[in-house]
Amino acid sequence: MERILKNKVTSVIVHVSNLKYSAEWYSKLLGLEVLEDRFNGGPVYWMELEDYTGLILDDVHCANMNSGGWSKENAPLFMYCADSVPHAYNNLKELGINITLKIETPREGLSFFNFEDIDGNVFMVCNAEDPSPPLEKVVATPVHNSIPAVFVNVRDLQKAAEWHLKLLGLEQCKLSSNETIVEIQSEQGADIILNNNRYIKGDTYKVLFMFETEDINEAYCFVQSEKIAVYTEIKRYKDVSFFTILDPDDHVIMIGQSHQLSE
Template sequence: MGEWIQTVNVISPIQQVVGSVFVHVSDLRRSAAWYSMVMGLPVLQERLNGGNVYWLALRGGTGLILDDNKSNTPTDMPHVKFMYKTEDIEAARRFLEERGISSISEIDRPHPGLSFFRFEDPDRNSVMVTQSDYESEVVEREAGTESPIMNQIGSVFLNVTDMKRAVRFHSEALGLAYSLEEIGPEDSIYSLRMRSGSDILLDNNRYRHGDTYETLFMLVTNDIEGARAYLASQGVPVFTDIERHGDRLAFFTVKDPDDNVIMVCSE
């Protein structure tokens, strides 16, 4: 067994909690309707009032933000994948700087009670760190919905090319213990265990296979066959068909209206 390394002697001010994942879309109303249909949720018309985001607090603690990017300031950084929470935005940014991370944006304070910055990993994955006084209630499923897909994000994927480098980088940003000796040459998935909400899955399958797409996150279901049939009845074609591993794990993927790949996975 390899030695596990405690990366820091202090707790990272970046919480081990994914607050929300981002999906970057071209038509906010269309995407709000699509994701609501998938999870059997009502469309919240009051959030389609001309703004650039549509947000959903979901079960499990990790929400969904659809972003049309119309009000985003031009930047060299790629689109944000997801956000971590912090209770001290200044300390969180300083913590990353002290660890030699150079691709960090300045802190943005768009209005009182909200501040955030972004940083970039060696694979140019852009992650946001947010301090916010705002909390939204979980959007519950509509009574009588036919969707067997739950309003819960199981895990978030982060595409990487060098697994050991990615494990070191992201573990040190969060103050997580890790062991590079435990990562074998065939290991293609590494789970960053969060304190609550969705875990982060570092994934180099797309790099290994030379794929041109990436999977953003997984939604959970108790009925994988029913989930596939439901989406087919709604005109959503399967992108990759059901794959099974043992008696419990099964999943398939679909594409949203902007060709973002989403996984549906058995709970």
């Protein structure tokens, strides 16, 4: 089965209104040092994290977004990587996939474009993978500096699974009628969680991604002590417990504990 994109999420992209404040907020949550030299007038602050998938904070006030008609609805959720951006671009166009941003090359060696899935979720394709080592914790916090999962809200889970699996050149799967989540395991970094619970329940929010913890109670107490807004309270299941928080721009972020890994 032909693979157009690499089956790994290079970076999660969070679109923020105050770049410096958001960088400080996420760094404090993860126990990382704020790197002042990355506030160099550019539109992004990037964070290399453990287990491959990084975090990019993208300033919504930058000129590129304003001139391109940027909105929260059409902003990319995360970044895929391709060996050849033009080849991936042409292949996606041939498949009839909607391109929301044509190829841009802001500097030599860096090219990217955006596309959307059948549910209107937007993703970026880039040719750059960051070989830099992950940032080290300078302060102990119960929230790991890694992203084990990203979330994609969908309406029809079977159709969405077929679409995304085909895109990544993976084997198709037949779902039962009561399934509400499909986990696409990546070759490296964050797994992709297709989720139609939000659609079924009529929720208006979406969870962007998950940070992991070894102790859900300790993590919950930590975010409360830091006066971080809790969006949904702890939910406990056999395999996982989790709660969600709001970042400075009201993005919903999950913090979860896998009981399978912690046992």
